[in-house]
Amino acid sequence: MDGRTAVIDLNDLLTKAGLDPATVMVMRHRPMEKDLRAVMPWLAAERYSVYNAFQSNHSEVVEKALSKARYLASFIGHEAGRAVFVGLCEVAGYEVVSSKRFWAFPENAELRVLGMNGPKDERDSFWFDLQPTTHLSDWKGKLVIDWTGIERSWWRWASRNRLPVRAIHDESLLVKAMPDWQTLTFEWSQLNLLPASWRQALAQWRGIYYIFDRTSRLGYVGSASGAENLLGRWQNYAASGDGGNRLLRGRDPQGFVFSILQRLSPDMQVEDVVQVESSWKERLQSRTPYGLNDN
Structure with missing residues (x-):
């Protein structure tokens, strides 16, 4: 469906689905948080409980309005003036939670790592029970609407706005095809959130990787081979922060950026992998005191 010729809007779709x-x-x-914004589509596609936690708590003005709604139509900012559909939830109720209880929810702890601030001034706030429905569910990640009016006005009542359908795509826009390995960079906070298709690719790749610590402005060169491959090795960093490397211990992994320097043949001998790794350490001067490699 081409948005230039479309005559239907979101309200038409809601009405057809039997909703007022x-x-x-x-x-x-x-x-607003850069790290959270970058992974929001991944959360919507494959970590919905975390995504739903994000939209279950709001400022006082929004929570007052949402408490009057029966349904929430959830979208993600796709590009300027566009929004991609995630789902339609029933607003089944809400409860008042303290700041301490808010941060005790495991999903909120994950969101905090991504930069989410939580309730302002640590106030008691509403926690909404948003129950996913099947309404328009076939169009998750595929339906794109025009976000008309003031773009920073990020919530509104459907009946008071006309939000034209721009397109309905064949494939979901939430998880894009994995970029070329030579252009990949991941924040440490993203390692546990990578889409399944991306994880599958990394699980098959062996190679030499690079970790840049933004805090110290120093780098670390490592290798992934054998059963671990890149995914297994990076999952170790996701869990421990330092991956067992002495000069990375005690550093804040939030400043780590991961990239791939070179992909290697899956049947390369271990001693040859070590030799390639050593070559990269020499070229990038990553050995201490100029870098974070201690050998």
Whole structure:
């Protein structure tokens, strides 16, 4: 469906699904936090409980409005003036939670690592029970609407706005094809959130990787071979922060950026892998005191 010729809008779709647009609040999530914004589509696609936690708590003004809604139509900021559909939830109720309890939710702990601030001034706030429905579920990640009016107005009532359908794609836009390995960079906080298709590729790749510590402005060169491959090795960093490397211990992994220097043949002998790794350490001067390699 071409947005230039489309004559239907979101309210038409809601009505056809048997929903009254006057009962539906529409949100277009585009977090201010850079790290969280980067992974929001991944969360929506494959870590929905974390995504849903993000939209279950709001400022006082929004929580007052959402408490009057029966449904929440959830979108992600796709590009300027566009929003991609994630799902339609029933607003089943809410409870008041303290700041301490808010951060005790495991999903919120994950979001905190990605930079989410939580309730302002650590106030008691509403925690909404948002139950996913099957309404329009076939169009998750595929339906794109025009986000008309003021873009920073990220929530609004469906019945009071006209949000034209721009396109309905064949494939989901939430998880894009994995970029070429030579252009990949990952923040440490992203390692546990990588889409399944990306994880599958990394699980098959052996190679030499690089970790840049933004805090110290020093780098570390490592290798992944054998059963671990890149995914297994990086999962170790995701779990421990330092991957067992002495000069990385005690450093804040939030400043680590991961990339691939060279992919290697899956049947390369271990001693040859070590030799290639050593070559990269020499070229990048990553051995101490100029880098974070201690050998």
